[in-house]
Amino acid sequence: MVNSRGSRQLGRRAQAAERGGVTEFLALRLGSEIYGVPLTHVREILVAPPLTQVPRAPHDVLGIINVRGHLVTVIDLKRRLGLPDLEPPRKGRVLLVPGPEGELLGLSVDEVLQVYRLSESEIEPAGVLGGNVAEHVAGIGRRDGALLILLSPRALLGGAA
Amino acid sequence: MNESERGKEEFYSEVQELIEGLSRDLLSLDDQEKRKKVEPDLVNDIFRAVHTLKGLAGLFGASRLGVLSHNLEEILDDLRLGRRPLTREAIDLLFKSIDAYGQLLHMEQSQEVDVPPALEQFFQDLSRFVHVSEGPALAPLAEYELDAGLLSVLTEYEEHRLRTNIQQGMSLFRVRTIFKLQTIDEELEQLKSVAKPLGEIITYLPTGGGDSDTIELEVLMASGAPPGQLQKTLGGPLIRIEELARRSSAPAPAPASEEHGHESLAPAKEVDSDPHELRPTPGLQTASLKSVSQTVRVDIRKLDSLMNIVGELAIVRASLARIMERVRGQGALRELGVELHRLHRAFDRHLGQMQDGILEVRMVPIGQIFDRLGRIARQASREAGKQINLVITGAETEVDKLIVEELSDPLMHMVRNAIDHGIEGPEERQRVGKPEQGTIAINAFQKGSHVYLEVEDDGRGMDPARLIETAIQRGFLSEQDSRELSHQDAFALIFLPGFSTKTTVDMLAGRGVGMDVVKTNISRLGGVIDVQSDVGVGTKMTITLPITLAILSALIVHVGGQPFAVPLSSVQEALVFDPANLRTVDNREVMTLRGATLPVARLARLFQMEEQNRGFVVVVAAGSRRLGLxxxxxxxxxxxxxxxxxxxxxxxRGFAGAAQLGDQRVGLVLDSPALVEEILAGEVGKTPLGLRRGMA
Structure with a gap:
């Protein structure tokens, strides 16, 4: 769990980086693919706490957790993106991200990897993948041969069920 | 929030409180005027409230509030001094000013500048009224041998009261009494309260008598009681009572005392006689200062966060209990275990007290909203041309502040509906042999951890057959399904959104105006609403609510390996599940409980979880309907x-929220009324009604 000082530092660094034409992305793994979300959108990274299932909730809702006295709805990012649900989460983490209506949402991911600082030249628009790209893909990031699918948090959560 | 914002907030809530108090007083005034028995103290209270409002408005630069208060103050001053009779017109104007206050306050808060035309018109009406004064004939003071000395020291208000009392045929008495200087405030208050049922104290002045520790007072009092009774009630060794002579009546005793009175009253000329300032007695003043300093206004969110801390502490307590059990299991640590046990018990007790304390602070008398209702009922009955008597009982019943706030709209709807559609017009009532004046009774009371609120009218009632007919016409119900509806189900139709439309003004439609909203609001508070109605006799709606939303006792149950909380307020009983007892009726599972049929829902199946044991049945109730989980x-x-x-x-659907249950576990809280609704609505069949109710 990143403590609050840690998350503030994350935020400050991200802001400073963006000013210089560089954006910081948090790289995370879902199944076999690596995704990136803008670091400015990540409030906190949690080790997956005990989860309470919510019957009758939408398919991609894993359940609710208690974060320091507040209830947070956790969304399975793989299900939300329509990815196969294969491995049991072992290094699973929950990212706290701002959702619509001021709600803080949890995104469950298989693993959190590292922070990439990408300059504009290292980011390709989603268009390179052809016409039929999912709305939530904002672009492709490249660094040292690694490939990062950059997610648009707004497209991802805007229609949050 | 900075200082000035906080000051503003304080100002708003204080003004709000004053307006509410004013509204309450006006209702009493209206009532007293009707009975032709207006208490002068009440007019004074109203005057004082407006005076305070004026001061507050000046302090915070709310000029429009200030102008309104100033005009009202003028009128009220005339009223209390008898310079203007208390007419219906005056009372109506005062009532309208409550709404004007409300609007102005709202405008202050939202910083709106433009005064709506209707309000502007009211201001003009008001200021026109201020300048019309009809001085009533002065009552003759000459009837009494009151000397000029006495008259000259009376304030305008006192003189008015004196005249009024003489006009009402009261006799005047002079009461002489000796008070100890140290306790004069209390003794005077006591005298006043004892004297009040018998008459009115016009004024009191020191005689100059008494020694260094005592003071002699002369009290001028008006009363209709015989002197003997006065002596008996007020009496004491230190009190002497004389009746003042009336010129026309039989010769009165003791002219000497009359003279004495003159002498003794003379030195009191320095008494402030500003007609705008009610002379508060020293005793009164200290009392009111005290009550102000002992009250704190608290933002309810602060109480919520305190309650959260209590919740966290409860979890700490649970962990402590587990440690305690472990320690006790180890023989070597027995002594430590005993000590820990004692500590745990103390912790438990104090935590309980703290929880109760916070809950108590959140509690307010439900009567707060009844005052507003009275005003609305008055207005609505005037508009509808019906005579309504609003009878309120149980205003002192205490409920969570948040619930009270949320209740005000639904109750208003219900009262309005009762007036518009329940109570018949005066002619119709006369024809069916009912008293012309309709009665709406609002009754609040507490039973266990619930508050019951009944709104009952003696109007025309609702006919289930007509309701069903209307529902079929509107396409809410198929004719076939309608046959399976019980009376209770038929009444539930009025809660369907859009059940009634304005095009029908027949005797039972119309009822539905806003009733779906009422129901939604009540269920959001964890409450249920039941309807009983008899054609020609009246309708009674009963709202059942939990006393507080902040904390609730729950039964923790397990389904599919996960804990769920069932609010204890909805649980009737829990029993061991016997599969042999289960029957299927029309594809629904039911069981027999003490000879009655109980619909049953398997939670695991309902929630699509794995049924592990199904060992128990929890019987929950919502209103008059029951369901076994x-x-x-x-x-x-x-x-x-x-x-x-x-x-x-x-x-x-189906959950009221979630709660932390300890060990970091979060448990969902079942929304029993919603589940009962859902399952039982299904029983009706897959009708539009069933679907609607299932989804609602």
Whole structure:
């Protein structure tokens, strides 16, 4: 769990980086693919706490957790993106991200990897993948041969069920 | 929030409180005027409230509030001094000013500048009224041998009261009494309260008598009681009572005392006689200062966060209990275990007290909203041309502040509906042999951990057959399904959204105006609403509510390996599940409980979870309907702090929220009324009604 000082530092660094034409992305793994979300959108990274299932909730809702006295709805990012649900989460983490209506949402991911600082030249628009790209893909990031699918948090959560 | 904002907030809430108090007083005034028995103290209270409002408005630069208060103050001053009679017109104007205050306050808060035309018109009416004065004939003072000395020291208000009392045929008495200087405030207050039922104290002045520790007072009092009774009630060795002589009546005793009176009254000329300032007695003043300094206004959110802390502490307590059990299991640590046990018990007790304390602070008398209702009822009955008597009982019943706030709209709807559609017009009432004046009774009382609120009218009632007919016409119900509806179900039709439309003004439609909203609001508070109605006799709606939302006792049950909390307020009983007792009726599972049929829902199946044990049935009730919930096992009872689910789970039905149950576990709290609704609505069949109710 990143403590609050840690998350503030994350935020400050991200802001400073963006000013210089560089954006910081948090790289995370879902199944076999690596995704990136803008670091400015990540409030906190949690080790997956005990989860309470919510019957009758939408398919991609894993359940609710208690974060320091507040209830947070956790969304399975793989299900939300329509990815196969294969491995049991072992290094699973929950990212706290701002959702619509001021709600803080949890995104469950298989693993959190590292922070990439990408300059504009290292980011390709989603268009390179052809016409039929999912709305939530904002672009492709490249660094040292690694490939990062950059997610648009707004497209991802805007229609949050 | 900075200082000035906080000051503003304080100002708003203080003005709001004053307006509410004013509204309450006006209702009493209206009532007293009707009975032709207006208490002068009441007019004074109203005058004082407006005076305070004027001062506050000046302090915060709310000029429009100030002008309104100033004009009202003028009128009220005339009223209390008898310079103007208390007419219906004056009372109506005062009532309208309450609404004007409300609007102005709202405009202040939202910083609106433009005064709506209707309000502007009211201001003009008001200021025109201020300048019309009809001086009533002065009552003759000459009847009494009151000397000029006495008259000259009376304030205008006192003189008015004196005249009024003489006009009413009261006799005047002079009461001489000696007070100890140290306790004069209390003794004077006591004298006043004892004297009040018998008459009115016009004024009191020191005689100059008494020694260094005592003071002699002369009290001028008007009363209709015989002197003997006065002596008996007020009497004491230190009190002497004489009746003042009336010129026309039989010769009165003791002219000497008359003279004495003159002498003794003379030195009191320095008494402030500003007609705008009510002379508060020293005793009164200290009393009111005290009450102000002992009251604190608290933002309810602060109480919520305190309650959250209590919730967290309860979890700490549970962990402590587990450690204690472990320590006790180890022989070597026995002594430590005993000590820990004692500590745990003390902790438990104090935590309980703290929880009760916070809950108590949140509690307010439900009467707060009844005052507003009275005003609305008055207005609505005037508009509808019906005579309504609003009878309120149980105003002192205490409920969570948040619930009271949320109740005000639904109650208003219900009262309006009762007036518009329940109570018949005066002619119709006369024809069916009812008293011309209709009665709406609002009754609040507490039973266990619930508050009951009944709104009952003696109007025309609702006919289930007509309701069903209307529902079929509107396409809410198929003719076939309608045959299976009980009376109770038929009344439930009025809660369907859009059940009634304005095009029908027949005797039972119309009722539905806003009733769906009423129901939604009540269920959001964890309450249920029941309807009983008899054609020609009247309608009674009963709202059942939990006393508080902050914390609730719950039965913790397990389904599919996960804990769920069932609010204890909805649980009737829990029993061991016997599969042999289960029957299927029309594809629904039911069981027999003490000879009655109980619909049953297997929670695991309903929630699509794995049924592990299905060992128990928890019987829950919503209003008059019951449902058995089959669960795996019962864990026990626990107090929980309920938290709402986030917006992302808003459309998930059947849960009222979630609560932390200890060990970091979060348990969902079942919304029993919604589940009962859902399951029982299904029984009606897959009719539009069933579907609607299932979804609602």
């Amino acid at each position: 089959v669960v795996d096992y019962l864990e026990g009872q626990q107090d929980i702090v309920i938290k709402p689910l986030g917006p992302s789970l808003r459309q998930v």
